Amino acid sequence: MNTDLQDFSHKRYNILTGEWVLVSPHRAKRPWQGQNESVSIESRPKHDENCYLCAGNTRINGEQNPDYKDVFVFTNDFAALQYDSNSFSSIEGLLKVESEQGICKVICFSPDHSKSLADMDVQDINKVVKAWQNEYTELGSKDMINYVQIFENKGAVMGCSNPHPHGQIWSQSTLPNEVDKKDKHQKAYFSQTKNSLLGDYLKQELKANERIIYQNEHFVVLTPFWAVWPFETMIIPKTWQKDITSMSKTETLAFADAISVITKTYDRLFECSFPYSSGIHQAPTNGQENKHWHWHMSFYPPLLRSATVKKFMVGYEMFGSPQRDITAEQAVKRLRELIN
């Protein structure tokens, strides 16, 4: 690797989105005088009678949660997308609009209010993975659903309003922006080379071994070369698979293991329940072959140098490009040291 990358300002290209990130390694040592977030160190009960996700509790719309024992999925009471809304589209001069239909679900990872994925054992995470697979299949099989977005917002700093371990699944009739970019770039590479863009990238990363954090038989956890968030990571299947339903049973367990390892490692980094947004990008469910897709899961954590200092995407990042000081390679070094 070019050693200039650790000393001089440069920009790195994201092969999946076609966007650039500005990297400023020479600034990494500047003193911090900005905002500190408060650390939430409250220890939570296993069951909270005021939590609308805990088993047996009544939600705001009056429905009662079942006495679930592992994973529980339900349709979001305040969904961002409507399933049976009117279909319309119009162009008036420069004003363009299209209706969007969809189904939004909430997935409780565990009945235990006090846990996060990092505290759950691999077998229990595996149940979450299976639920994701079922939802992708079921939602994706509906005519009007052409994409299924699985994600988790963890921590108050990420705007997560409820500490109960849970994620969301938003499915809709068109591709959202981030997915559309990745769809186009993977498709272009595939039509030129007949190979997987991410598969070829993974080969190069495994050879270089500079940004690999962890790997098991079927998955690699790495910090992508073009990472924007200080401790961003990506889980990539070693086999070229277009979506999460392509995994064998051994592979789902290996995926659960990879999730377990990276979330535990994150918690060790600043000795806190590490906040992040994570999500799975995979093939659209639009009835096409989508051979060019290589699914992957990304973690975008906001923390920068401690449990109380987070990265802000403001100023130049709003008006120009995302920017980071600590390089991907320096972040990987820190994370690698924390893997048990």
Ligand SMILES: [Zn+2]
């Ligand atoms: Zn709860």
